[in-house]
Amino acid sequence: MKQPTQHFFFDAHLDLSMNAMEWNRDLRWSISEIRASEEGMTDKPDRGNGMVNFESLREGNVGIVVGTQIARYAKRNSGFPGKSWNSPAQAWAQTQGQLAWYRTMAAEGHIRFITNKTTLNSHLAEWELNPINTPIGLIQSLEGADSILSLQHLEKAFEGGLRAIGPAHYGPGVYAYGTDSEGGIGQKGKELLKEMERLGIILDATHLCDQSFWEAMDHFNGAVWASHSNCRSLVPHNRQFSDDQIKVLIERGAVIGSVFDTWMLTPHWKRGISTPVSENITLEIVINHIDHICQLAGNSLHVGIGSDLDGAFGKEQSPADMDTISDLQKLPLLLQNRGYSEQDITGICSGNWLRFLRNHWDGLAV
Numbered sequence: 323m324k325q326p327t328q329h330f331f332f333d334a335h336l337d338l339s340m341n342a343m344e345w346n347r348d349l350r351w352s353i354s355e356i357r358a359s360e361e362g363m364t365d366k367p368d369r370g371n372g373m374v375n376f377e378s379l380r381e382g383n384v385g386i387v388v389g390t391q392i393a394r395y396a397k398r399n400s401g402f403p404g405k406s407w408n409s410p411a412q413a414w415a416q417t418q419g420q421l422a423w424y425r426t427m428a429a430e431g432h433i434r435f436i437t438n439k440t441t442l443n444s445h446l447a448e449w450e451l452n453p454i455n456t457p458i459g460l461i462q463s464l465e466g467a468d469s470i471l472s473l474q475h476l477e478k479a480f481e482g483g484l485r486a487i488g489p490a491h492y493g494p495g496v497y498a499y500g501t502d503s504e505g506g507i508g509q510k511g512k513e514l515l516k517e518m519e520r521l522g523i524i525l526d527a528t529h530l531c532d533q534s535f536w537e538a539m540d541h542f543n544g545a546v547w548a549s550h551s552n553c554r555s556l557v558p559h560n561r562q563f564s565d566d567q568i569k570v571l572i573e574r575g576a577v578i579g580s581v582f583d584t585w586m587l588t589p590h591w592k593r594g595i596s597t598p599v600s601e602n603i604t605l606e607i608v609i610n611h612i613d614h615i616c617q618l619a620g621n622s623l624h625v626g627i628g629s630d631l632d633g634a635f636g637k638e639q640s641p642a643d644m645d646t647i648s649d650l651q652k653l654p655l656l657l658q659n660r661g662y663s664e665q666d667i668t669g670i671c672s673g674n675w676l677r678f679l680r681n682h683w684d685g686l687a688v
Contacts, residue, residue, distance in 0.1 A: 461486065466500065
């Protein structure tokens with residue numbers, strides 16, 4: 323294994339448990355073993371193209387990740403058949419299976435749960451001294467809140483370590499409307515946000531449709547981030563943030579994680595036809611989105627990495643100059659060549675997320 327490289331990385335969005343439980347990937351295996359095990363499989367679009375495992379995270383010096391639980395519910399006539407569970411109860415059970423996998427990996431020493439400022443700081447200190455033998459730090463997040471059956475379930479999830487929630491994913495949800503749908507947060511959404519605020523759970527604004535986004539900003543006074551989103555002015559699509567949305571997030575002290583899915587990096591991507599090479603999509607294009615946010619903010623304090631690598635896509639739909647997540651280490655030099663200072667680069671790689679969490683967790687009884 324390569325020794326960890328210079329820059330420490332914090333990736334704010336990885337669907338690790340989804341890959342383990344739905345894709346049946348053992349992230350303890352090498353990347354080559356995972357890819358070989360999927361040769362000839364066609365049930366998922368990214369078979370044989372996985373980019374994330376524990377080894378590649380270490381090779382990239384990715385010492386902290388936000389690991390999701392994800393299980394969407396959709397009504398039968400919602401337009402999302404086959405992509406969601408048929409009841410919130412099934413979705414809850416799926417997230418609990420994913421949580422069980424995280425806990426098993428923690429028991430084996432592959433990951434370590436980070437839930438407050440004390441565990442954050444102690445993890446960072448240990449990683450700096452002995453990164454090879456330190457578990458990868460993991461902050462639990464829920465992508466789409468459909469699986470939260472009640473506010474009592476929310477409190478139980480919080481007690482189990484959940485620290486961030488995106489109220490919606492794709493389509494209409496129980497608490498809000500997500501990507502490719504339209505609607506507001508409603509009474510249930512307002513109650514969810516109120517309880518999240520009471521508990522100190524971070525609101526992840528990613529995937530909220532425009533109406534739900536603006537209503538959430540009006541009804542939630544707690545900490546807000548956007549774990550994995552890019553810029554609508556560069557790639558026009560409702561999945562991306564408009565400049566006005568980015569400016570409001572900046573005003574709220576948010577950090578926005580740049581996402582590496584190629585269809586979110588170029589307006590010309592055609593699913594099933596385009597390739598990263600044919601569209602000349604490299605990490606330079608990711609930096610275009612990073613730079614756009616920095617220009618709107620007037621500084622580099624509100625952008626980080628939320629790669630979403632292996633988020634139902636793999637190498638076939640990632641920047642062409644990446645083979646695994648360890649290639650995040652190519653970013654610092656590219657940022658330097660764009661004129662970013664070492665302080666800026668450190669912030670983008672990890673420091674902005676760390677500052678956000680320390681500020682948020684100060685004074686919270688967690």
